[in-house]
Amino acid sequence: FCIFKIINDCIMIQKTLFSFIVLVFSYQLSAQKTTPTIKNEADVPSYKLPHLFTSKDGMEIDTSSEWERLRRPEIHSYFANQVYGVVPGQLDFHNVEVLDDEPAALGGKAIRKQVNLNFKKGNKSVSMSLLIYLPAGKKKSPVFLAYNFKGNHSVSPDSAILINGKKESELSGEELKKFNVSGRGGRTSRWAIDKMIDAGYGLVTIDYNNVDPDKNDFSDGIHAIFYKTGQTAPAKNEWGSLSAWAWGMSRILDFLETEVLVDHKKVILFGHSRLGKTALWAGANDRRFSIVISNNSGCGGAALSRRRFGEKVSDINTNYPHWFAKNFHNFNENETALEVDQHMLIALIAPRPVYVASASQDSWADPKGEFLAAKEASPIYRLYGKKGIVMEKLPPVNTPFHGSVGYHLRKGKHDVTDFDWEQYIKFADQHFQSN
Numbered sequence: 126f127c128i129f130k131i132i133n134d135c136i137m138i139q140k141t142l143f144s145f146i147v148l149v150f151s152y153q154l155s156a157q158k159t160t161p162t163i164k165n166e167a168d169v170p171s172y173k174l175p176h177l178f179t180s181k182d183g184m185e186i187d188t189s190s191e192w193e194r195l196r197r198p199e200i201h202s203y204f205a206n207q208v209y210g211v212v213p214g215q216l217d218f219h220n221v222e223v224l225d226d227e228p229a230a231l232g233g234k235a236i237r238k239q240v241n242l243n244f245k246k247g248n249k250s251v252s253m254s255l256l257i258y259l260p261a262g263k264k265k266s267p268v269f270l271a272y273n274f275k276g277n278h279s280v281s282p283d284s285a286i287l288i289n290g291k292k293e294s295e296l297s298g299e300e301l302k303k304f305n306v307s308g309r310g311g312r313t314s315r316w317a318i319d320k321m322i323d324a325g326y327g328l329v330t331i332d333y334n335n336v337d338p339d340k341n342d343f344s345d346g347i348h349a350i351f352y353k354t355g356q357t358a359p360a361k362n363e364w365g366s367l368s369a370w371a372w373g374m375s376r377i378l379d380f381l382e383t384e385v386l387v388d389h390k391k392v393i394l395f396g397h398s399r400l401g402k403t404a405l406w407a408g409a410n411d412r413r414f415s416i417v418i419s420n421n422s423g424c425g426g427a428a429l430s431r432r433r434f435g436e437k438v439s440d441i442n443t444n445y446p447h448w449f450a451k452n453f454h455n456f457n458e459n460e461t462a463l464e465v466d467q468h469m470l471i472a473l474i475a476p477r478p479v480y481v482a483s484a485s486q487d488s489w490a491d492p493k494g495e496f497l498a499a500k501e502a503s504p505i506y507r508l509y510g511k512k513g514i515v516m517e518k519l520p521p522v523n524t525p526f527h528g529s530v531g532y533h534l535r536k537g538k539h540d541v542t543d544f545d546w547e548q549y550i551k552f553a554d555q556h557f558q559s560n
């Protein structure tokens with residue numbers, strides 16, 4: 126019995142030792158994926174940004190037409206293949222279901238529409254449930270088009286807002302939980318709908334999970350609709366989730382072009398955080414969007430990757446492996462190998478107005494890196510005779526600058542506030558009035 130016990134103890138010790146070694150090894154592996162976060166300006170490495178004005182084969186760009194013909198396409202193609210991922214095909218919405226059409230919402234000042242945009246291919250389908258508010262009594266309105274994080278019902282306490290396209294009474298217990306019905310109106314503070322309507326703008330919004338659920342799983346959402354037989358994940362240069370969400374914004378615009386009450390030449394893309402990254406990429410892809418607004422978009426959005434301040438490429442690809450194309454993971458801890466940096470993403474939007482907004486306590490998103498990217502993109506705006514950022518340094522808090530490139534550093538945390546919306550409305554007014 127004694128010998129048995131000794132052998133047994135030895136096996137136990139061996140097992141424990143083995144799990145300990147595995148643990149240490151995997152910790153080291155994961156630690157290698159990313160390095161400590163830079164929180165002080167003094168620790169930012171020195172870097173050289175890739176040239177906006179020199180093409181791959183060394184041609185110097187002097188005019189907006191050379192930019193459009195030579196340099197812009199190569200930068201766009203690099204972002205598509207190496208960063209966000211290429212959309213592998215084309216698919217138009219199959220039909221539109223009108224679920225709600227209320228002429229006197231929000232105390233009578235708005236029209237509320239709710240529609241499902243349905244996409245279908247083979248036996249797969251995706252449905253996008255849109256919530257639309259438009260100023261009552263206007264023939265055509267410019268609109269802000271924006272994804273929301275927590276469902277349409279989170280953006281306002283309006284009890285008629287459907288939950289993922291359905292009435293509360295039609296939802297199963299599981300769905301009530303999944304879509305967090307109790308979160309109705311929970312994000313009202315981020316959506317200044319009254320301000321928009323009072324200023325003559327509409328809002329079109331949709332839960333971004335409708336297009337592609339935000340998880341590291343490529344078996345659902347819009348990706349799966351495009352797979353060839355036997356395919357289970359996008360190819361290395363194909364779309365991650367950000368690119369899929371950007372694609373969704375263009376498909377919503379296809380629909381808005383058919384909506385008589387919307388001025389489809391005045392659709393303003395807005396996005397916060399990961400959805401700000403999405404808005405910038407969507408605006409770079411689709412020139413039908415007239416203005417693009419990035420709110421606190423940070424790494425992979427408006428912030429320069431080479432600064433490595435706050436969130437880095439390796440952090441984002443480790444924590445959100447599904448957001449970018451697989452090819453982008455080659456640049457973890459290796460930003461200098463990128464042939465682009467994020468100022469070039471902003472430049473792709475030129476000459477259309479673009480607004481980059483940061484928040485003073487949002488160091489994870491690197492406010493200074495966001496400002497510098499907007500500033501570094503500005504020479505391309507100047508090529509078109511448009512006003513870019515003129516300040517050399519990050520401006521003080523709550524001091525907005527509105528050229529064709531707009532920027533502000535709001536006091537406070539990572540969020541969307543009334544202050545932000547007041548600036549976006551002013552910015553849009555200024556550009557729509559001058560055109």
Ligand code: GCU
Nearest residue numbers: 398399400422423424436441
């Ligand atoms: C995380 C992520 C950011 C992203 C943000 C968000 O903080 O690291 O890159 O912008 O989530 O979308 O809320």
